[in-house]
Amino acid sequence: MTAPANGPLRVGELRPSQLLHTYGIGSVTDLPNLSTIVLGLDHWELEKAKPLTEDRLLAAVRRRLGPQVATLRTPPHLPETANPFDEWARVGVPVALFPRWLRCSREQCNRLAPASSGLFELVENFYRPEETRYVHNCHGQGRRRPTAVPARFLLACPAGHLDDFPWMYFVHRGAPHPDSCTLELLERGTMGEAANIFVRCSCEGVNARSMAEAMGARGERELPACRGHHPHLGTFEECGEKVRTIALGATNSWFASQLRVFSLPRALEPLAQAVREHWRFLSPLAAIPAEAAKMLLPTQACWPELEPYGVDRVWTAVTGEASRVAAGEAGQPSEDDEFDLATPEWRAFTALHRYDLPDFTTEHEPAPAKASGWLQRVVLVHRLREVAALTGFTRIDAPEWLPQSDDPAVQRAAPLSREAPTWVPCAELRGEGIFLAFDEKRVAAWEKDPAVLDREKVLRSAHRTWCLARGITEPQWPGIRYVLLHTFAHTLIRELALECGYGASGIAERVYARSGDEPMAGILLYTAAPDSEGTLGGLVSLGRHESLGASIEHALSAARLCSSDPMCAEHDPRVHGRLHGAACHACLFAAETSCERGNHYLDRSLLVETLASGLGAFLP
Template structure:
């Protein structure tokens, strides 16, 4: 299938859904995205973000030189036969086994029994056909929707011959797949062998019974065309399109000013444009192009000779760049957001301080409106079967599978622009609240659930707990996101959160950032900033707290004890505090609305006093 287009996905989906090693379930066939070593890097524009690159190197090694955007078509209506029209990422049909929709024949796509029918003008209609179907003519062939996967990140074809014969067999008869019964439950799905009349239901491939009916994992990495030497993990059957077949491991940072002056920051942000510039005259050409396209706002305000000097200083390593730590990602962001004089007009960071809602002056220390911000995300690996844990120790998450055969020299990244609201809480108010006995009791309850949850998964129970401060700030962010979606018409999935929580006496943090950072225009035209003004923000917080006081699932929700069922949330559920998991940085974990408002079960642990007390 070399050079045949088979479909389209958005560039951001190659980070979050269809990255290397992931299956793309298209309307008429299924393909797997190949490793990074097969991508054309000339079609992958670089992304400059020093802090994110440092964090990626900490995980993958210092050989990583670049962050690059996935390739994408810049224009619509390009001829599919031109070089521009063939831009994309390499894929391969997977699983290899196809099923004829008429006669049920089950065979590999390269067995000579199937033909590919390409449609360059409608790639989504590219499909396989069974050339000589015994029921007459040509009929469509679709992927067999069963696979094998293991916790080590391996993926393999379902062992159809092994399964139907109950183990190794010399029989080479044709296999057929058919449904028996009205429903499509696994007990009604059968595979048979025409050579020896063997037959078996797919119900025997799942659960504990599947452990005895499936072979050991072969260590296959189909996107890399290699097999690992050995794999002792249990291979289990999964369905094509199942969400547990590929979980991305990503890192994200906010682009914040890291240079000593604005021109140096502009040159650093636009280094992909200036990297190969050789003279002042070339700088003039680049600046004119950037000004016309709006790709680097503000660069046209500077003299080309000053820009050339900044370029030479960056090449010589003489710029005032702040040293980037490979550890903490959020700390530098907090330092900028909580600064007494935050940057107000930088290329990718424009902020404005605003007044605090008067009703919350004793609890909120600062509100910052971010009129312009940029978020950069990078893909560093993926897992299968089990999602990666939020633990800071990579050794405690499921084994991370590789994106390419050797150590990667670059990783896929995306950048999105948006706006946001940063709310910083008063440190003295937070510390006074944390010291209350009833809050310490809620802390112990959440910690007990945390330990039980990690014990059940074979993880260290004493690591990874973010603390009661984080749970309170996290819940506040969720309540405000839901209120924005309910009252102001925003799509809740288009608003993301970033929680800054640390009880370290030397450098405490207590704040939340709610921001829009999506590829579409939802929430990027100034609407979120407008809602952050005191006359709007105060009423939104008030409504969020009132709405959180009673949940439609009470009293079950308010009485929920995480220690009893080893869960990671207390008084919270889909009806009151959960948001879309794409918006939440913790997967709807470590939430408890009793930390913010009084509930039926707990009325004294609330950080926010009753409305009458605030008014008084």
Template structure:
């Protein structure tokens, strides 16, 4: 298959969260693997400017990272399938290499000469392989084309390696028999369970079912990991991890590792903020003429919106000030959330910026003792950057690289750029009363729940061979996190927003001089769902108070009670107390830590615990 054969379409945002470099894209008739970013056409990838996020990426991947860029896409709706625009996209290759004929069951590599690719220019998703000389399951029919589909078994390991399933090795019992006979894949049974799926060698007659490729039996039946990175055409030497059989399309075959930041003003002067945001463009300029030329390029490519409002002389004055040290340049914060918290909690937060429009409103009367401020964010931008991925195990909720599964690289060399996306939306920021929270944290019932959750946290980390004392966010985080989930569920019911398009951002760090205690509920979807204005409307006092009361009333009793309210982390190795899918859990795209550290009893009275609720004395709570 040539490198320019179109095989389908995905949304640009999916190339960060689902189908990034090293991930498998399961098309209707074909399975392909997204290649590393060193194979992408960088010039087709529009840059995204967000100084704080770029600084965070550089701390992890190195200072050689010059920019963040969106995946390539074509704006036109209808494109001539034979035009150059039809070939714009990311490079992929067929994977796994082994295909199975749906008629005769023949199992072979796609480049063995037994299969032929059939392109479909007008419907690229229908591009497929066919077995040209198929004679049917009994071998007695005239030769004709039959569809060939990917063999849906692969090998993956915790070090980020991915490989074809070793069909010959497996069917011959791991013995190096030297048999090169043809292989057949067939089903023997009514169901498609692995014990009913068989592979057979036509030459020596050896056969084996797929049940022995999984679990404990798989450790004895599968070879050592070869250290293969198919998206990079590379093999790592001496991988010591045990490979695991995984199914094509399994969610544990690729986990994105991303960083995200909200575009917020970090200075009081808009022009200074703009120059700082795009400092990489101005760092080497020496005259106003150079600034003028750069501004023309930025405006032409829609980079750094708002810079055209200022003259080259004004911009040059700011650049000179930064170069002379009179104005602070760059971003030095290690914590992406700390600057956001500072902006949100200001007595007079910024009102109208290119990507940030806010309005402070009154706190609902019934919650004045627990909530200090409510800020409506009418305009908001979130930028996400893909820095790597893992396989088999999801990235842990920790910034410590030693506590995460090994991160697989996006390209062979140190990257000079990384894929990123930006979405625009709106949100509601709620800041909780610090004194009320501090008093609540000292209650005996809350301390007991904190010890219970921390015990589960240590057991959970011990089982994964992680440092047990690290990474615990605290009981404050669990409270704020639970409130955010309850409010997300209520917002989805009330206004019709897609629940998966509503996200949370929890501010609960107490290590600094200014303890954090707030939640941001916001929409950040690349479609119109994020900019309809409905979320901001529901943040007004008369609506927010009603929504909070409804959410807390629903949370008092769960349809899974008493099992839900009596749940303990030591029973099943989870990281939550009174919480489940029926009452508190949110979509994976909404939650920032995988539905961990949740407990309804911290928010409202439950059957099991009626004394630890932060909102226990509120009407409706």
């Protein structure tokens, strides 16, 4: 992570996955002594950003952001060396200071001013970049000078804009003020609440004002309308929405809008799989003489993945693939196949044969005896590769809380660059998982149960109310089948986390729920990490039938009774327009990194009998 002021200055480090999930473009990163914002793609240097090959993901990104997107790339990075002045220290993700208002941490000072005012000095530390800081010269010399910390409050709006808090406007209540006045940010008491934080101006006749007046509905009335600022791009646009005061580091200040896919098999043999993955780069070589093509093979960007097989074997595979394409055996994916991310994954997981590839290894396992009536297939996924692309971000509301659409306008996603992006940042993760496919006949019959239809009306009514309250005129109901499978996934995640050694936040879900010509009813629970943690085998070992059966029984037993019952079981989602039925933090809610829909569309009463009702339960 580098700051581009007067040349790159390394100020900290993040893992690649964090740059997509937590501290992506437009997010505020809280470092030990600095607060920075990750700049847009216009400021990134691509020389050290490795391209990734994942055609399905690229097609999905193009559908969302436009056909101009040419590549998927990892964040720029070079391995570290012992010399902090080597090139690696100047390569990274660019950031800028934000918020731009700083406060002196000395209790007798508390001076509040912009970093550009000249009152604060940046002290660099090349050997320990995490100690880089701003200081105020109000007291002491050298290292004894007090650190200037970032101001604690920001302004955000649902359209994705972010801005510095208008300190002068706030303390003067919108009235004009002289340029000579100075501000202090005082904290009284020990609780750190907004009501105990006051802004004081040096001007005569101006009373100190509590930050509690900037919060909630009163703050929306007192503060100016949003001026449409995108600090990560340095741009302004028309907005005018009501702003919300948020604390620095608030979790609702940034939510990633992502697309994720699994690397799926294209062949049964590893070399053929690798050639087909990189065919768009290798296909031109098939049209030139063999000797020349063999000389050019090591110059291709994909060669590091092919090198272990040797030039001769790779060339044989290239010619074989060229013959297959010429004979029309390769088959070009249709437009629907490129844009439908779920169907190809479902087909790969439900294939009758097993795969043994570097990024996709599966093994079929018998279903537990007690679950054989409704559980059709169990597949252990020993190796799995997931590639995630960042396509935008939102503030205030997370993308999964909004309608599922490939249109950023629907999701109100903020852009990653000033112009339409030609590439997007990605992260590849490797892990393991368990795939469970439900019996389609059993699920289809359950969907027609009168009690289930009545419950669906209740949930759909609440869903409609929730959407209309947020200005969503065309609510997209995921279906009662999705609610059932999603609920089951959460119950099993909680149980597996107790046994497999991974934390519950490290187990993610993928729900496959669809009726129609090619119905889907299944879940994938998997763990993925950019290091070896995601492939330790602890999750797969619990997928064996002797362990899985006990885990399912314990999970269902725990779902029948919640410590918040009867309130949880009797919860009516229509009262306040909620997107969940019988579900709460005590029984079903999972970590943000685990749930693909923000803990929405959950209902224990559809899965098992509860205190409130036993009608319509899939597993009575």
